Amino acid sequence: MVTNYIPIFLVLLAASIFGAAVVFSSRIFGPLRPNKVKIMPYESGKDPIGTTNERISIKYYLVAMLFIVFDIEVIYVYPWAVEFKKLFAQYGLFAFVPMFIFLVVLELGFVYIFMKGGLRWD
Amino acid sequence: MSLYDIIFYLFAAITILSGFIVVTSKNIVYSAFSLLFTFFGVAGIYVLLGADFIAIVQILVYVGGILILLLFGVMLTNKITNVDIRTGTIHVLPGAVAVGVLMGLLLSAMVWTEWKTQPSETPVTTTVTLGRLLITDYILIFELLGILLLIALIGAASIARREQE
Numbered sequence: 409m410v411t412n413y414i415p416i417f418l419v420l421l422a423a424s425i426f427g428a429a430v431v432f433s434s435r436i437f438g439p440l441r442p443n444k445v446k447i448m449p450y451e452s453g454k455d456p457i458g459t460t461n462e463r464i465s466i467k468y469y470l471v472a473m474l475f476i477v478f479d480i481e482v483i484y485v486y487p488w489a490v491e492f493k494k495l496f497a498q499y500g501l502f503a504f505v506p507m508f509i510f511l512v513v514l515e516l517g518f519v520y521i522f523m524k525g526g527l528r529w530d
Numbered sequence: 531m532s533l534y535d536i537i538f539y540l541f542a543a544i545t546i547l548s549g550f551i552v553v554t555s556k557n558i559v560y561s562a563f564s565l566l567f568t569f570f571g572v573a574g575i576y577v578l579l580g581a582d583f584i585a586i587v588q589i590l591v592y593v594g595g596i597l598i599l600l601l602f603g604v605m606l607t608n609k610i611t612n613v614d615i616r617t618g619t620i621h622v623l624p625g626a627v628a629v630g631v632l633m634g635l636l637l638s639a640m641v642w643t644e645w646k647t648q649p650s651e652t653p654v655t656t657t658v659t660l661g662r663l664l665i666t667d668y669i670l671i672f673e674l675l676g677i678l679l680l681i682a683l684i685g686a687a688s689i690a691r692r693e694q695e
Binding site: 413466467468469470472473474475476477479480481483484486487488489490491492495499502503506507509510511513514516517518520521524526 | 577583587590591594595596598599602603605606657658660661662664665666669672673675676677679680682683684686687690
């Protein structure tokens with residue numbers, strides 16, 4: 409049963425080797441002759457303005473929070489969807505109604521945020 | 531040592547080492563990134579236990595969601611990146627005693643419990659069973675979960691939009 413996951417491990421291995429090669433090969437093989445301009449933070453060729461660790465608006469946090477909630481919602485939909493054909497054959501409409509209620513409850517929250525203007529980007 | 535054991539100890543080592551870095555690192559961003567490997571190691575152990583769906587959920591929600599939210603939290607907080615976040619006083623001796631007692635309790639519980647073992651059978655995928663149970667045996671819990679998520683949604687919205695009222 410563990411052997412089923414060997415392809416995933418191989419992909420992970422290949423991805424990490426590739427990532428490490430891309431990041432570290434320039435450091436290993438490239439000549440290191442720094443000067444003041446070279447070690448400056450890169451901002452599309454312009455001189456950097458201010459610091460990088462500035463505060464970011466809370467609006468982004470709402471988007472991230474919404475993402476997690478709908479992420480979890482999808483996780484509950486997924487196993488139901490995989491088995492839906494058999495469940496529908498067995499229970500008929502009652503295989504559909506519970507998921508419908510679940511989704512409607514969550515969409516109520518989405519509509520609430522939408523009506524309250526939570527997604528307005530001002 | 532079988533292949534199974536080697537993989538288990540690999541994931542356990544990843545989890546413990548990166549967890550150690552999470553606790554001891556001075557830079558909060560390094561802590562957050564080490565947490566990624568902790569979550570990953572736990573996901574690997576879930577896979578070894580035959581809980582494939584839980585492992586995917588672990589990666590999808592914790593690595594893909596919670597960790598991003600954590601990094602957002604770092605970004606949203608002013609001037610947190612260069613601050614030494616560790617406390618000035620670290621009580622090694624009381625800490626060691628507390629950890630030792632807890633570890634002794636857990637180990638004794640582990641050794642003296644009569645675990646119900648069953649012959650290992652090839653586990654089938656758990657996703658189908660979960661989907662079936664969600665709308666049959668655990669339907670009430672399922673619908674309550676929807677309401678719980680709704681509460682989280684409304685809570686997040688009201689916290690983030692408070693100043694605009």
